[in-house]
Amino acid sequence: MGQAVRERPTFRPTRALVVVWVAAAAGFGLLLAVARTSQGPLDDPDPAWQRPGFLDAGDLPVPAPPGLAVRGRTTVVFFVRSDGGSELCQALEAGRLAEKAAAAVVVADRTPGACAAAAVVADADGAVADSYGMRRPRGGGPPVGYAVVDAAGAIRYRTLDPGVAGRLGEVRTIAAALP
Amino acid sequence: MTAPAAAAERAALRVCLWCAAAAAAEVGVYVSYRGHDARFHWFTHFFVGSSLALIVMAAVAARTRRPVPLPLVWPFLAHLVAMFPDFLFTAGIAHERWMDVFLGHISSHFVPGRNLTWFTTFLAALAAYLIALARMPHARAR
Numbered sequence: 001m002g003q004a005v006r007e008r009p010t011f012r013p014t015r016a017l018v019v020v021w022v023a024a025a026a027g028f029g030l031l032l033a034v035a036r037t038s039q040g041p042l043d044d045p046d047p048a049w050q051r052p053g054f055l056d057a058g059d060l061p062v063p064a065p066p067g068l069a070v071r072g073r074t075t076v077v078f079f080v081r082s083d084g085g086s087e088l089c090q091a092l093e094a095g096r097l098a099e100k101a102a103a104a105v106v107v108a109d110r111t112p113g114a115c116a117a118a119a120v121v122a123d124a125d126g127a128v129a130d131s132y133g134m135r136r137p138r139g140g141g142p143p144v145g146y147a148v149v150d151a152a153g154a155i156r157y158r159t160l161d162p163g164v165a166g167r168l169g170e171v172r173t174i175a176a177a178l179p
Numbered sequence: 180m181t182a183p184a185a186a187a188e189r190a191a192l193r194v195c196l197w198c199a200a201a202a203a204a205e206v207g208v209y210v211s212y213r214g215h216d217a218r219f220h221w222f223t224h225f226f227v228g229s230s231l232a233l234i235v236m237a238a239v240a241a242r243t244r245r246p247v248p249l250p251l252v253w254p255f256l257a258h259l260v261a262m263f264p265d266f267l268f269t270a271g272i273a274h275e276r277w278m279d280v281f282l283g284h285i286s287s288h289f290v291p292g293r294n295l296t297w298f299t300t301f302l303a304a305l306a307a308y309l310i311a312l313a314r315m316p317h318a319r320a321r
Contacts, residue, residue, distance in 0.1 A: 018309075020305075028301070039218070046293070047218070047293070050219070052288070053274040054274035054275060173268065173272070173273050174273055176271065176273070177273035
């Protein structure tokens, strides 16, 4: 008796909740915009198709064009520009991809150079990249990424990946998913 | 400072601490995307997981007529469920289509409108939860 009724801190719905909603909309909207603008010219225009992480996305599998893929073995066909070829080659020599797959490097240049860890071919006009159905980067020009061909000669995975030389572990994960 | 004002200040501080902890946890999740592209994948799974959590939270709050306890933990846990295959990917296990059981982990990336669609869904779910809160009594006597 005589005790004052203590009210808990008042919850003021309309104003406070609208502030929360607007702050969330503005904050996450800003983060989304920043993420969008941070995409580079070599990235896929549609990020859903870049490094999806699973086999047989979209219209895959489709037969690989003859010439590069090693029959009876998984083959990773890398697509690079001339300035990225040596970095990828060093990574291939230092990495463990060879345990899972053979490798070939397609250089969008007239002078492909040499690589001890992979067969190298020149693709100045982009015909090889087109025959593998590689997507075009946001900034145009030849693709930088890779396609994975299974032992039966079917393309099971393909993606743009401007940083592929530093992510061969991910390529190995995809190659290991194939029987 | 009056007792109600001090209590309100303590409550605000508690909310700030929870927000800071949730933000730190989400930054940690973002950084964990070594095997995937955080710029795109983090947003998708965050929006999907959070949206589902907020819808469940709205339903629970409307039914019990009380705010749910630990409101920032629900979206975070749902986010972890949605991105679980990415932990597997980092461990060397590629995605497979059955992983859609983790809140549409595979197919959620391919909805029309991509992350903008999920962002809109998230805002709608957040609005639903906030409306559920707004319909509660403004103050309670102890």
